[in-house]
Amino acid sequence: MDKNTLNHKPETAENAAPAANTAPSASAEENQFGANLNFAVREAYKRLRTNVIYSLPKKEDNSGLIIGVTSALKGEGKSSTSLNLAYTLAEAGSQVAVVEADLRLPGISSQLKIKPVPGLSDYLVSPGSQTISIRRAPINNNLFVVPAGTLPPNPSELLGSQQMSALLRALAGKFDYVIVDLPPIGAVTDALIIAKQTDGMLLVVRQNYAHKRALNEAIQQLNIAKAKILGFVMNDVGSGSKHYGKKKYGYYQEYSK
Numbered sequence: 001m002d003k004n005t006l007n008h009k010p011e012t013a014e015n016a017a018p019a020a021n022t023a024p025s026a027s028a029e030e031n032q033f034g035a036n037l038n039f040a041v042r043e044a045y046k047r048l049r050t051n052v053i054y055s056l057p058k059k060e061d062n063s064g065l066i067i068g069v070t071s072a073l074k075g076e077g078k079s080s081t082s083l084n085l086a087y088t089l090a091e092a093g094s095q096v097a098v099v100e101a102d103l104r105l106p107g108i109s110s111q112l113k114i115k116p117v118p119g120l121s122d123y124l125v126s127p128g129s130q131t132i133s134i135r136r137a138p139i140n141n142n143l144f145v146v147p148a149g150t151l152p153p154n155p156s157e158l159l160g161s162q163q164m165s166a167l168l169r170a171l172a173g174k175f176d177y178v179i180v181d182l183p184p185i186g187a188v189t190d191a192l193i194i195a196k197q198t199d200g201m202l203l204v205v206r207q208n209y210a211h212k213r214a215l216n217e218a219i220q221q222l223n224i225a226k227a228k229i230l231g232f233v234m235n236d237v238g239s240g241s242k243h244y245g246k247k248k249y250g251y252y253q254e255y256s257k
Helices: 039-055 078-091 108-112 120-125 155-159 162-174 190-195 212-224
Strands: 019-021 065-071 096-100 143-146 177-181 200-206 229-235 252-254
Touching: 039 078, 039 200, 039 229, 065 078, 065 162, 065 190, 078 096, 078 108, 078 143, 078 177, 078 200, 096 108, 096 162, 108 143, 120 155, 120 162, 155 162, 155 190, 162 177, 190 212, 200 212, 212 229
Parallel strands: 065 177, 065 200, 096 143, 096 177, 200 229
Antiparallel strands: 019 252, 229 252
Protein backbone atom coordinates (compact mmCIF):
# COMPACT_ATOMS: atom_id res chain seq x y z
CA MET A 1 0.00 0.00 0.00
CA ASP A 2 1.21 3.51 -0.82
CA LYS A 3 2.32 5.13 2.43
CA ASN A 4 0.69 8.36 1.29
CA THR A 5 -2.69 6.70 0.97
CA LEU A 6 -5.09 7.15 3.85
CA ASN A 7 -5.57 3.86 5.70
CA HIS A 8 -7.13 5.29 8.83
CA LYS A 9 -8.13 8.76 10.02
CA PRO A 10 -7.58 11.73 7.71
CA GLU A 11 -4.24 13.18 8.78
CA THR A 12 -4.54 16.93 8.57
CA ALA A 13 -1.77 18.04 10.92
CA GLU A 14 -3.07 20.36 13.61
CA ASN A 15 -6.50 20.50 11.96
CA ALA A 16 -7.42 16.90 12.79
CA ALA A 17 -9.98 16.37 15.56
CA PRO A 18 -11.06 13.25 17.47
CA ALA A 19 -13.55 11.01 15.73
CA ALA A 20 -17.07 12.01 16.72
CA ASN A 21 -19.35 9.40 15.18
CA THR A 22 -19.92 6.84 12.44
CA ALA A 23 -20.76 6.92 8.74
CA PRO A 24 -21.04 4.05 6.26
CA SER A 25 -18.74 2.56 3.67
CA ALA A 26 -19.28 3.98 0.20
CA SER A 27 -18.00 0.97 -1.69
CA ALA A 28 -20.05 -1.53 0.30
CA GLU A 29 -23.27 0.31 -0.50
CA GLU A 30 -22.41 1.86 -3.86
CA ASN A 31 -25.86 1.38 -5.42
CA GLN A 32 -27.98 1.21 -2.28
CA PHE A 33 -29.69 4.02 -0.46
CA GLY A 34 -32.53 4.84 1.88
CA ALA A 35 -34.53 1.91 3.22
CA ASN A 36 -32.49 -0.53 1.11
CA LEU A 37 -29.45 -0.07 3.34
CA ASN A 38 -28.89 -2.64 6.06
CA PHE A 39 -29.44 -1.84 9.73
CA ALA A 40 -25.82 -1.02 10.56
CA VAL A 41 -25.42 1.42 7.69
CA ARG A 42 -28.77 3.10 8.37
CA GLU A 43 -27.78 3.63 11.99
CA ALA A 44 -24.43 5.04 10.90
CA TYR A 45 -26.15 7.62 8.69
CA LYS A 46 -28.50 8.51 11.52
CA ARG A 47 -25.46 9.27 13.68
CA LEU A 48 -24.10 11.40 10.88
CA ARG A 49 -27.47 13.20 10.75
CA THR A 50 -27.30 13.90 14.49
CA ASN A 51 -23.80 15.33 14.25
CA VAL A 52 -24.74 17.55 11.33
CA ILE A 53 -27.83 18.85 13.11
CA TYR A 54 -25.85 19.78 16.22
CA SER A 55 -23.02 21.27 14.16
CA LEU A 56 -25.30 23.88 12.63
CA PRO A 57 -27.54 26.07 14.78
CA LYS A 58 -30.85 27.35 13.46
CA LYS A 59 -30.71 30.62 11.54
CA GLU A 60 -32.29 33.74 12.97
CA ASP A 61 -34.56 34.06 9.94
CA ASN A 62 -35.56 30.36 10.21
CA SER A 63 -34.45 29.68 6.64
CA GLY A 64 -33.11 26.25 5.77
CA LEU A 65 -29.51 25.18 6.13
CA ILE A 66 -27.37 24.69 3.03
CA ILE A 67 -24.84 21.84 3.32
CA GLY A 68 -22.28 21.10 0.61
CA VAL A 69 -20.85 17.59 0.17
CA THR A 70 -17.61 17.08 -1.72
CA SER A 71 -14.37 15.07 -1.70
CA ALA A 72 -10.76 15.53 -2.66
CA LEU A 73 -10.89 12.93 -5.46
CA LYS A 74 -13.40 11.28 -7.74
CA GLY A 75 -14.80 7.96 -6.52
CA GLU A 76 -14.88 8.58 -2.76
CA GLY A 77 -18.64 8.22 -2.35
CA LYS A 78 -19.80 11.85 -2.09
CA SER A 79 -23.01 11.37 -4.08
CA SER A 80 -24.07 8.32 -2.07
CA THR A 81 -23.30 10.25 1.12
CA SER A 82 -25.32 13.25 -0.11
CA LEU A 83 -28.32 11.11 -0.94
CA ASN A 84 -28.30 9.01 2.23
CA LEU A 85 -27.75 12.00 4.52
CA ALA A 86 -30.67 13.73 2.81
CA TYR A 87 -32.80 10.60 3.20
CA THR A 88 -32.15 10.33 6.93
CA LEU A 89 -32.99 14.00 7.42
CA ALA A 90 -36.22 13.53 5.46
CA GLU A 91 -37.00 10.36 7.38
CA ALA A 92 -36.89 12.42 10.59
CA GLY A 93 -39.57 14.75 9.24
CA SER A 94 -37.51 17.55 7.68
CA GLN A 95 -38.26 18.88 4.22
CA VAL A 96 -35.07 18.27 2.24
CA ALA A 97 -33.88 19.22 -1.23
CA VAL A 98 -30.87 17.61 -2.89
CA VAL A 99 -29.24 19.78 -5.54
CA GLU A 100 -27.34 17.71 -8.11
CA ALA A 101 -24.65 20.34 -8.65
CA ASP A 102 -22.04 18.02 -10.11
CA LEU A 103 -22.75 19.24 -13.61
CA ARG A 104 -19.85 17.26 -15.07
CA LEU A 105 -20.59 13.76 -13.79
CA PRO A 106 -24.01 13.69 -12.09
CA GLY A 107 -25.13 10.45 -10.46
CA ILE A 108 -28.06 11.05 -8.11
CA SER A 109 -30.78 11.23 -10.78
CA SER A 110 -29.71 7.92 -12.26
CA GLN A 111 -29.59 6.29 -8.81
CA LEU A 112 -33.15 7.40 -8.14
CA LYS A 113 -34.26 6.72 -11.72
CA ILE A 114 -35.71 10.19 -12.13
CA LYS A 115 -35.64 12.27 -15.30
CA PRO A 116 -32.48 14.43 -15.28
CA VAL A 117 -33.66 16.97 -17.88
CA PRO A 118 -34.73 19.72 -17.55
CA GLY A 119 -32.79 20.55 -14.43
CA LEU A 120 -30.32 22.88 -12.76
CA SER A 121 -28.19 23.76 -15.75
CA ASP A 122 -31.21 24.42 -17.97
CA TYR A 123 -32.61 26.81 -15.39
CA LEU A 124 -29.31 28.64 -14.88
CA VAL A 125 -28.85 29.16 -18.61
CA SER A 126 -32.24 30.89 -18.95
CA PRO A 127 -33.77 31.51 -15.49
CA GLY A 128 -36.31 33.97 -16.80
CA SER A 129 -37.84 31.57 -19.29
CA GLN A 130 -38.61 28.63 -17.00
CA THR A 131 -39.13 27.60 -13.40
CA ILE A 132 -36.65 25.36 -11.63
CA SER A 133 -37.42 21.66 -11.90
CA ILE A 134 -37.87 20.10 -8.45
CA ARG A 135 -38.85 16.44 -8.40
CA ARG A 136 -40.10 14.43 -5.44
CA ALA A 137 -37.79 11.49 -4.76
CA PRO A 138 -39.50 8.08 -4.92
CA ILE A 139 -37.87 6.94 -1.66
CA ASN A 140 -39.42 9.50 0.73
CA ASN A 141 -42.23 12.06 0.43
CA ASN A 142 -40.18 14.68 2.30
CA LEU A 143 -37.23 14.38 -0.10
CA PHE A 144 -36.95 16.38 -3.32
CA VAL A 145 -34.28 16.55 -6.01
CA VAL A 146 -33.11 19.32 -8.32
CA PRO A 147 -31.55 17.21 -11.11
CA ALA A 148 -28.42 18.33 -12.92
CA GLY A 149 -30.10 18.91 -16.26
CA THR A 150 -28.34 19.07 -19.62
CA LEU A 151 -24.56 18.77 -19.21
CA PRO A 152 -23.22 22.26 -19.99
CA PRO A 153 -19.87 23.31 -21.50
CA ASN A 154 -19.33 25.88 -18.71
CA PRO A 155 -20.31 24.39 -15.31
CA SER A 156 -18.08 26.71 -13.25
CA GLU A 157 -19.61 29.83 -14.77
CA LEU A 158 -23.13 28.59 -14.16
CA LEU A 159 -22.46 27.59 -10.54
CA GLY A 160 -20.78 30.93 -9.86
CA SER A 161 -23.63 32.96 -11.31
CA GLN A 162 -25.99 35.26 -9.45
CA GLN A 163 -28.82 32.98 -10.55
CA MET A 164 -27.26 30.08 -8.63
CA SER A 165 -26.89 32.19 -5.49
CA ALA A 166 -30.50 33.32 -5.76
CA LEU A 167 -31.65 29.74 -6.31
CA LEU A 168 -29.89 28.46 -3.18
CA ARG A 169 -31.48 31.25 -1.13
CA ALA A 170 -34.89 30.44 -2.58
CA LEU A 171 -34.51 26.73 -1.80
CA ALA A 172 -33.39 27.56 1.74
CA GLY A 173 -36.58 29.56 2.13
CA LYS A 174 -38.67 26.55 1.12
CA PHE A 175 -36.82 23.58 2.66
CA ASP A 176 -35.36 22.78 6.08
CA TYR A 177 -32.16 21.42 4.51
CA VAL A 178 -30.57 21.89 1.10
CA ILE A 179 -27.92 19.23 0.41
CA VAL A 180 -25.65 20.23 -2.49
CA ASP A 181 -23.77 17.37 -4.17
CA LEU A 182 -20.60 18.94 -5.59
CA PRO A 183 -17.72 17.75 -7.80
CA PRO A 184 -14.41 16.72 -6.20
CA ILE A 185 -12.19 19.63 -5.22
CA GLY A 186 -9.07 18.05 -6.66
CA ALA A 187 -10.58 17.88 -10.14
CA VAL A 188 -12.22 21.27 -10.74
CA THR A 189 -13.03 24.52 -8.93
CA ASP A 190 -16.83 24.08 -8.97
CA ALA A 191 -17.11 23.00 -5.32
CA LEU A 192 -15.06 25.99 -4.12
CA ILE A 193 -17.33 28.38 -6.00
CA ILE A 194 -20.36 27.06 -4.11
CA ALA A 195 -18.63 26.39 -0.77
CA LYS A 196 -18.73 29.99 0.46
CA GLN A 197 -22.49 30.06 -0.15
CA THR A 198 -23.14 27.07 2.11
CA ASP A 199 -23.63 27.00 5.85
CA GLY A 200 -21.14 24.14 6.08
CA MET A 201 -19.20 21.60 4.05
CA LEU A 202 -18.69 17.86 4.52
CA LEU A 203 -15.59 16.19 3.08
CA VAL A 204 -16.01 12.54 2.11
CA VAL A 205 -12.79 10.50 2.42
CA ARG A 206 -12.38 6.93 1.16
CA GLN A 207 -9.89 4.75 2.99
CA ASN A 208 -7.04 3.21 0.97
CA TYR A 209 -7.96 5.54 -1.89
CA ALA A 210 -7.60 9.17 -0.83
CA HIS A 211 -4.08 10.55 -0.53
CA LYS A 212 -3.07 12.70 2.41
CA ARG A 213 -1.69 15.37 0.13
CA ALA A 214 -4.93 15.56 -1.86
CA LEU A 215 -7.01 15.82 1.32
CA ASN A 216 -4.78 18.51 2.81
CA GLU A 217 -4.90 20.48 -0.42
CA ALA A 218 -8.69 20.21 -0.45
CA ILE A 219 -8.86 21.54 3.11
CA GLN A 220 -6.51 24.39 2.23
CA GLN A 221 -8.66 25.33 -0.76
CA LEU A 222 -11.83 25.32 1.35
CA ASN A 223 -10.14 27.51 3.94
CA ILE A 224 -9.07 29.95 1.24
CA ALA A 225 -12.68 30.03 0.04
CA LYS A 226 -13.69 30.84 3.65
CA ALA A 227 -15.94 27.79 3.82
CA LYS A 228 -17.00 26.27 7.12
CA ILE A 229 -15.80 22.65 7.22
CA LEU A 230 -18.20 20.63 9.37
CA GLY A 231 -16.16 17.44 9.32
CA PHE A 232 -15.13 14.32 7.45
CA VAL A 233 -17.12 11.24 6.46
CA MET A 234 -14.76 8.26 6.23
CA ASN A 235 -15.80 5.61 3.72
CA ASP A 236 -14.78 2.02 2.99
CA VAL A 237 -13.12 1.39 6.34
CA GLY A 238 -11.43 -2.01 6.35
CA SER A 239 -9.94 -4.35 8.90
CA GLY A 240 -9.04 -2.90 12.24
CA SER A 241 -11.89 -0.41 12.06
CA LYS A 242 -15.24 -0.51 13.75
CA HIS A 243 -17.64 -3.22 12.61
CA TYR A 244 -21.30 -3.85 13.29
CA GLY A 245 -22.49 -7.24 12.12
CA LYS A 246 -20.92 -8.02 8.75
CA LYS A 247 -20.94 -4.55 7.19
CA LYS A 248 -18.01 -2.16 7.28
CA TYR A 249 -18.49 1.47 8.09
CA GLY A 250 -16.40 4.44 9.03
CA TYR A 251 -16.99 7.56 11.04
CA TYR A 252 -17.86 11.20 11.02
CA GLN A 253 -14.96 13.29 12.21
CA GLU A 254 -15.59 16.80 13.43
CA TYR A 255 -13.35 19.46 11.96
CA SER A 256 -11.96 22.19 14.17
CA LYS A 257 -9.23 24.75 13.78
